[in-house]
Amino acid sequence: MKKNLGNKKEQGIARILIYPEKKKYIGVCLDFDIVEEAESKEEAINQIKEATRGYIINAWKNKLDDSLLNRHAAEKYWKIYQEYSRFIAVKNEDRVRKITPQIQASSLFSLPISDFMGSRDLCMNNC
Secondary structure, three states, X not given: OOOXXXXXXXXXXXXXXXEEEOOEXXXXXXXXXXXXXXXXHHHHHHHHHHHHHHHHHHHHHOOOOHHHHHOOOOHHHHHHHHHHHHHHHOOOHHHHHOOOHHHHOOEEEEEEHHHHOOHHHHOXXXX
């Protein structure tokens, strides 16, 4: 499992995993230990992005320690991340059939921390 230990307020990556669980979707920011639950995949994506954005902005505005940007999610989420990463990498059809439907319906994306740091967000109290 590749855990990012180099996130800083000025730079870094927020890895986000979206996966179905029962009749809901779970959104997890793997690098900040943020978890959101929603009725749809799109809603889960929006909620986890917004929670991640707020977390980063709070760390920046309050000059909090960069270690808060390196709080890793629980092991169970990293296992789903690993399974999904293997699923993406698999090219052999027989091996794809062994992947669970949950993993096949998952999504994974990475966003640069700088993407969350738009000037509108940073000027709220200082402009």
